[in-house]
Amino acid sequence: MSPRKYTVEDETKKEGCFLGVRHLQIVLISCMAGICFGKNVNFSVAIVAMTNTNANSDIPTYNWTDTNLLISSYYWVTFPFQIAAGIASEKYGSKWLLAIAAFISSTFTAALPLMAQFGSWGVMICRIVQGATQAMVFPSAFNLVAKWAPVPERTRLCSIMFTGSSVGTIISMSLSGFICASTMGWPLVFYVSGAVGYTWLIFWLMFGSNCPQDHPWISDKEKEYILSTQGTNVPVKVIIIVTLLIIALRRLDVTEGVFGPAAALIILAAFGKEATATMIILLLVIAVGVNSAITSGFMMNNTDIAPNYAATVNALTNGGSIIFSIVGPIAVHLVVTDTTNIYQWGLIFYITAAFYLVAGVFYLVFGSAEVQAWNSGGTKKELPAP
Incomplete structure (x- = not known):
């Protein structure tokens, strides 16, 4: 039934x-x-x-x-x-x-x-x-x-x-x-x-x-x-409205989750030696805390665009994070030759912020919440006018 x-x-x-x-x-x-x-x-x-x-x-x-x-x-x-x-x-x-x-x-x-x-x-x-x-x-x-x-x-x-x-x-x-x-x-x-x-x-x-x-x-x-809510018998009007709302929310969350940390890291690097301990802690807390918004942003897109293959899509997208998890410590080791040098750490913060900004802009331009044709193994069909 x-x-x-x-x-x-x-x-x-x-x-x-x-x-x-x-x-x-x-x-x-x-x-x-x-x-x-x-x-x-x-x-x-x-x-x-x-x-x-x-x-x-x-x-x-x-x-x-x-x-x-x-x-x-x-x-x-x-x-x-x-x-x-x-x-x-x-x-x-x-x-x-x-x-x-x-x-x-x-x-x-x-x-x-x-x-x-x-x-x-x-x-x-x-x-x-x-x-x-x-x-x-x-x-x-x-x-x-x-x-x-x-x-x-x-x-x-x-x-x-x-x-x-x-x-x-x-x-x-x-x-x-x-x-x-x-x-x-x-x-x-x-x-x-x-x-x-x-x-x-x-x-x-x-x-x-x-x-x-x-x-x-x-x-x-x-x-x-x-x-x-997961069937194919959802009215077309509901599909259109929900899809538009979802991608708007995803982009809002990504904007907060990547541009916020980028701004915090840039400020931290710019202040350098003038940054107080309280300021450093506050900016790092902001960078990590605000970044949590991505969990309801692009990380949810796996189930938006391909609910039938959400597991595989998640595995593929996680591949990038794994690469950075391996490369990140190596990059820090190469750049920060003196752990007491604040300018070398500042360069690390600038590089990290740059990755945040590039990833955020890319998602805002190309991000989508529309279910893809390959999710059901068929060819994508245009929705009839509501």
């Missing part, structure tokens, strides 16, 4: 759908995103304690000189695994893909202190496996959002999903520093991260689902509401 026709009145008539199973799915995905980001950034904190030979004598420390390689090794194989995860999640569903990724990632996270005893190469193996498995998360998550989020709620629910990554980063970095300074030392950072990952896995196996049609507890009303 095909879902009933979606109308504009459904926007204001959502009885029984205000809080449902779809929100639980998004919360679970958001938690997974936070855990993944947390597992990545906590290593950057723990590695300081791991290589501090003057720290607690009861905790093993190592005299490694390849710490930059250990940090960047997380990204070495993420791109091919993202592509594979995108294709696999679209073909087989995301539930078990996320479960496998969570299990393997958590296992190698908890095993990192043990592997460290075999040298930096042991840690590098753990980091590479972490990167490979956690690369599966966001393509799978976008596939789930495309299936679970009603079109009118898609931006809001996806923003909630991305909020988890920011919250996870903040919590993980704060707790990691506290744990490293405790009597248990840096190994506890990885034990806790692994335990949190296993805990999430239990909840995901209990409550997660590939799509509304497969969930055993979802109400018929909520299922009908979700499917009705």
Whole structure:
């Protein structure tokens, strides 16, 4: 039985759908995103304690000189695994893909202190496996959002999903520093991260689902509401209005998310030595905080232009960010030969701002929210006049 026709009145008539199973799915995905980001950034904190030979004598420390390689090794194989995860999640569903990724990632996270005893190469193996498995998360998550989020709620629910990554980063970095300074030392950072990952896995196996049609507890009303907004029987007028509104919102968010940080970094570089500590902190907080607007900007375009292939499109677009994640530290190493030289850091800020500006202008010119013809495997057809 095909879902009933979606109308504009459904926007204001959502009885029984205000809080449902779809929100639980998004919360679970958001938690997974936070855990993944947390597992990545906590290593950057723990590695300081791991290589501090003057720290607690009861905790093993190592005299490694390849710490930059250990940090960047997380990204070495993420791109091919993202592509594979995108294709696999679209073909087989995301539930078990996320479960496998969570299990393997958590296992190698908890095993990192043990592997460290075999040298930096042991840690590098753990980091590479972490990167490979956690690369599966966001393509799978976008596939789930495309299936679970009603079109009118898609931006809001996806923003909630991305909020988890920011919250996870903040919590993980704060707790990691506290744990490293405790009597248990840096190994506890990885034990806790692994335990949190296993805990999430239990909840995901209990409550997660590939799509509304497969969930055993979802109400018929909520299922009908979700499917009705994703069908092909949406009135043409609604399609036109929603598409125009979506691209306007996407461009507004991108404008805020890229031009804001660019302005903050340019100001910071221009002031140089005259910038006070308070000013530096404020500008960096603005740069990072305002940048979060892109989560509801271009990052949501995956589900706008190709809801059926949102996972693969996300994997492809993430490829660029992975490249910069690898090249960025190398560029800083080449440019900043003296870490106390404020002008060398200023050049880094100018270069970063330039990338922001170029990317923002490119998106404003070419960005679109219209579903592409290849999303359904057919030829693009002109919409009839409303």
